[in-house]
Amino acid sequence: MGALEEVKAELARVLPPDAVVTDPAELATYSCDGLAGYRTTPGLVVLPTSTEGVASAVRACSARGVPFVARGSGTGLSGGALPHAEGVLIVLSRMRRILEVDPVNQRMVVEPGVTNLAMSKAVAAHHLYYAPDPSSQVVCSVGGNVAENSGGAHCLKYGFTTHHVLGLEVVLPDGSVVELGGRTLDPPGYDLRGVFVGSEGTLGIATRVTVRLLRLPEAVATLVADFPDPSTAGEAVSGIIASGIVPAAVEMLDNLAIQACEAATGAGYSLDAGAALVVELDGPREECLGRFGEVEAICRGAGATRVRVAGSEDERALIWKGRKAAFAAMGRLSPGYFVQDGVIPRTALGPVLARIAHLASEAGLRVANVFHAGDGNLHPLVLYDPDRPGEPERAEELATRIVELCVDAGGSITGEHGVGVDKACSMPKMFSEDDLAVMARVRAAFDPAGICNPGKVFPTPRLCGEVIGPYRPHPLELAGVAERW
Amino acid sequence: MTGMSERGPVPEAPVAHSPAGTGHGAFDGHHPPSRRRVEECVHCGFCLPACPTYGLWGEEMDSPRGRILLMKEALEGHIALDDVFVRHMDACLGCMACMSACPSGVRYDELIEATRAQIERLHRRGPLERAYREALFAVFPHPGRVRVAAVAAWAYQRSGLAGALHARRWPDRLPGRMGRWREALRALDGLMPPVSLGAVARPLPRQVGPHGAPRRRVGLVAGCIQRGFFAQVNWATVRVLVAEGCEVVVPRPQGCCGALMVHAGREASALRSARALVDAFEGWELDDVVVNAAGCGSTLKDYGRLLADDPGYAGRASGLAGKARDVTEVLAGLEPRARRHPVRARVAYHDACHLSHAQGVRSQPRQVLASVPGLEVVELGDDQCCGSAGIYNLVQPEAGEELGRHKADLVRAAGVEAVVTANPGCNLQLRRFLGPGVPVFHPVEVLDASLRGRPSLAGAQGV
Numbered sequence: 044m045g046a047l048e049e050v051k052a053e054l055a056r057v058l059p060p061d062a063v064v065t066d067p068a069e070l071a072t073y074s075c076d077g078l079a080g081y082r083t084t085p086g087l088v089v090l091p092t093s094t095e096g097v098a099s100a101v102r103a104c105s106a107r108g109v110p111f112v113a114r115g116s117g118t119g120l121s122g123g124a125l126p127h128a129e130g131v132l133i134v135l136s137r138m139r140r141i142l143e144v145d146p147v148n149q150r151m152v153v154e155p156g157v158t159n160l161a162m163s164k165a166v167a168a169h170h171l172y173y174a175p176d177p178s179s180q181v182v183c184s185v186g187g188n189v190a191e192n193s194g195g196a197h198c199l200k201y202g203f204t205t206h207h208v209l210g211l212e213v214v215l216p217d218g219s220v221v222e223l224g225g226r227t228l229d230p231p232g233y234d235l236r237g238v239f240v241g242s243e244g245t246l247g248i249a250t251r252v253t254v255r256l257l258r259l260p261e262a263v264a265t266l267v268a269d270f271p272d273p274s275t276a277g278e279a280v281s282g283i284i285a286s287g288i289v290p291a292a293v294e295m296l297d298n299l300a301i302q303a304c305e306a307a308t309g310a311g312y313s314l315d316a317g318a319a320l321v322v323e324l325d326g327p328r329e330e331c332l333g334r335f336g337e338v339e340a341i342c343r344g345a346g347a348t349r350v351r352v353a354g355s356e357d358e359r360a361l362i363w364k365g366r367k368a369a370f371a372a373m374g375r376l377s378p379g380y381f382v383q384d385g386v387i388p389r390t391a392l393g394p395v396l397a398r399i400a401h402l403a404s405e406a407g408l409r410v411a412n413v414f415h416a417g418d419g420n421l422h423p424l425v426l427y428d429p430d431r432p433g434e435p436e437r438a439e440e441l442a443t444r445i446v447e448l449c450v451d452a453g454g455s456i457t458g459e460h461g462v463g464v465d466k467a468c469s470m471p472k473m474f475s476e477d478d479l480a481v482m483a484r485v486r487a488a489f490d491p492a493g494i495c496n497p498g499k500v501f502p503t504p505r506l507c508g509e510v511i512g513p514y515r516p517h518p519l520e521l522a523g524v525a526e527r528w
Numbered sequence: 529m530t531g532m533s534e535r536g537p538v539p540e541a542p543v544a545h546s547p548a549g550t551g552h553g554a555f556d557g558h559h560p561p562s563r564r565r566v567e568e569c570v571h572c573g574f575c576l577p578a579c580p581t582y583g584l585w586g587e588e589m590d591s592p593r594g595r596i597l598l599m600k601e602a603l604e605g606h607i608a609l610d611d612v613f614v615r616h617m618d619a620c621l622g623c624m625a626c627m628s629a630c631p632s633g634v635r636y637d638e639l640i641e642a643t644r645a646q647i648e649r650l651h652r653r654g655p656l657e658r659a660y661r662e663a664l665f666a667v668f669p670h671p672g673r674v675r676v677a678a679v680a681a682w683a684y685q686r687s688g689l690a691g692a693l694h695a696r697r698w699p700d701r702l703p704g705r706m707g708r709w710r711e712a713l714r715a716l717d718g719l720m721p722p723v724s725l726g727a728v729a730r731p732l733p734r735q736v737g738p739h740g741a742p743r744r745r746v747g748l749v750a751g752c753i754q755r756g757f758f759a760q761v762n763w764a765t766v767r768v769l770v771a772e773g774c775e776v777v778v779p780r781p782q783g784c785c786g787a788l789m790v791h792a793g794r795e796a797s798a799l800r801s802a803r804a805l806v807d808a809f810e811g812w813e814l815d816d817v818v819v820n821a822a823g824c825g826s827t828l829k830d831y832g833r834l835l836a837d838d839p840g841y842a843g844r845a846s847g848l849a850g851k852a853r854d855v856t857e858v859l860a861g862l863e864p865r866a867r868r869h870p871v872r873a874r875v876a877y878h879d880a881c882h883l884s885h886a887q888g889v890r891s892q893p894r895q896v897l898a899s900v901p902g903l904e905v906v907e908l909g910d911d912q913c914c915g916s917a918g919i920y921n922l923v924q925p926e927a928g929e930e931l932g933r934h935k936a937d938l939v940r941a942a943g944v945e946a947v948v949t950a951n952p953g954c955n956l957q958l959r960r961f962l963g964p965g966v967p968v969f970h971p972v973e974v975l976d977a978s979l980r981g982r983p984s985l986a987g988a989q990g991v
Contacts, residue, residue, distance in 0.1 A: 061585075064587070064589075066612050067607065068589075068598060068601060068607040068610075068612050068613055069588075069589045069612060069616075071597065071598070071601050071606070071607070072588040072589045072591075072594040072597045072598060073588055074597075075571060076571075077571060077572055077573060079570060079571040090586065090587060116573055116576060117573055117588065118572065118573040134586075134587075134588075136586040136587070137585075137586040137587075139586070156586070158577060160577075179572070179573065179574070181574060181577050181629075182573045182574055182576045182577050183573075306633070307631040307632065307633065308631070368574075368631035370570075370572060371570060371572035371574050371630075371631035371632055372631040372632055372633075373570060373632070374568045374569065374570040374572075374631070374632025374633070374634065375568075375632055375633055378564075378567040378568065378570075379567075379570070380570065429567070430567075
């Protein structure tokens, strides 16, 4: 019996029957996450409902050196939850209980499958919310947010997941259960919680998350400003930041992105605008509304052709619905897309966008751009048709070139989606061999056997097509224990 | 060769196909799920929180994007239309909440309908399951037989037989091997509404003039379940339309509109019903074709696509589809004319999926209710399917029951005296799980009570 078969047999014994998926068709539905360009059918899927269930699955894998991958809602955009063909996919979507709400101390404890928005909804009656707001917040799970250190439109002012997670219960790659962090903002000792958040599922599986909650702001004001092109809009963003205003969010959409959002939601974006800025201020009423006039003036001064101020809570919600649907709405423009997640200095926006347009026309592909403009986090969406021979490969190559362009401009290969499989090959572009070696040692401290989400974050020869060196026999082959075929 | 280019009669048996040659994989060539539509899904997952079965079980294969992926795998010939495939397609309620949630505008309705029609042709269910489905479809889409069933239900309820059998918990006493059917029979028994024999017996008028100056000439689709079990809703519909200045025509003979069959993939009989209804409404020169059952309305509005293959009907079918309106759409479009008397009640409005998700009709029924003075309408804060979904609660009783209980809990928590909903299936389901304490009405029944000056909803369900 192969190692995976043994794991299957063991888990069929310890987990309930409906928690173990082995049918090939059913397994295929787990073959990709939100980045559908990469697909691998997992060897086995399990759906545990408790920490103990997760730990059993991990122990079964660990005992036999079988790789495993954790998955929440499967909405990630870097292939972080791409399964392993010979491994186990541990799906946390059934662990979705809210375990504790402590409104006075502004924190809550949840299982990893709880969705980002469900946390905010559960505490809305206490005038509290969970601040990081990825665009997929209606569906993405907090466990996935922890793994990817997810951001969102409002992270410009409020910070990323790591700034809002106080403590974690984690199943380590050997199956043991530990607590990282605690219930306070800065527990003593090494910040292992900080190491874990954003580790992309390579250090273990979070099974319980304690998060901070913030008070809902007293006032919120939102406008959409149209500009003739993204560069002009970029000047308005620089103007707003230079004036000392800290907006809750500054988002930019280029024309192609506007077309998709508008088709999906009818949120009232101008279809003829070269770019649209969504600017939101929040906070105490006096301050928020006072400074809002300044923002409007800066936009007009920079060349806005139209400024629309949300007149009601419904209109505000619709503007955000449009913006947050941007990636998902790309199906209206194209059957396939790669989304990138580069970070650039805000000042480099004009030249970078011009260069992206040039690369796109060279590749004969369309690229839509959505941009967390306030913090320089750019999301180019490379559109392609999976059925046209060669096009997916060209699109992937273009996406990679765009990311590397961001690094050349003084930025980074990922702002919030994670490295996953998608950007693993670009890591050497950004980090030296020493950097990568240090990271690998951190990973090995948690997962010496390398079975926890292997093939992610770090470049591998198989993944990145590097030339494999001359054949050298493995010590086991020399010892006559194993043979290569 | 694509599915769209192949026009012809619905095959009663599998269309000959060789998986390698046709390009449709496990499907045959008669309208397989469209590859183009399948590829519009970008796998973003925004549908997951909207899907009731994903909510129940938390697994991909029972989510919209998971089902679409299964269709894709079958189209590519990687998997067969086997029991596993069929189980996940059967488990879909067809509530279309995923379509409201989908940013990419994926036509899940077309995909699941096409897939189900293929399953009905290409897959052979077990003998008990087959017999049960045949029995359901031998009754429900036939208004006359539903009426007989309604009278039988009336007799069953009045004779003391129901009470006696309930006391002995009859479904529980079935032999063990009938386990799967125990739930189905329990559901069937639980769903039987209290039948008013008077309403069932009295035929609707064929044509009735407007009150005051005529504003519109409308034809009423009387439905099967509506006519059999909720005749009073049809009567209320006629009364409020007349009171608001509509001339109402009820063309005869009228059979089933085909909705239940469309949703279950019984394509041939669905199309037969649709053609007959197109014929029934021929020549009346109507402004609107009024429907008061959400499930029928969404199918009627889709007649153009359903009958596109039939040159003799395609044009007339899309003409009828273009005139189809839910009764609340028609009422909301008319400035209230008849005097509304106060109805002092606190009610919850439950969105029927085939009205809200399939037809996008959300504000109109609320607008109709808002025109009634004294009526307080409470939102349930969750528009998830109640688990009725056509015959879903009869063929998937466990899931139907779980969703029904969830919805009933929401209604009870809202502290209302009654629930208002615009679909007979939802009505039956809600009654079952709410019990007699919280009655269920159609919006026109509430408006009717107001127009007739009934101060409370207690007597709303009169004829």
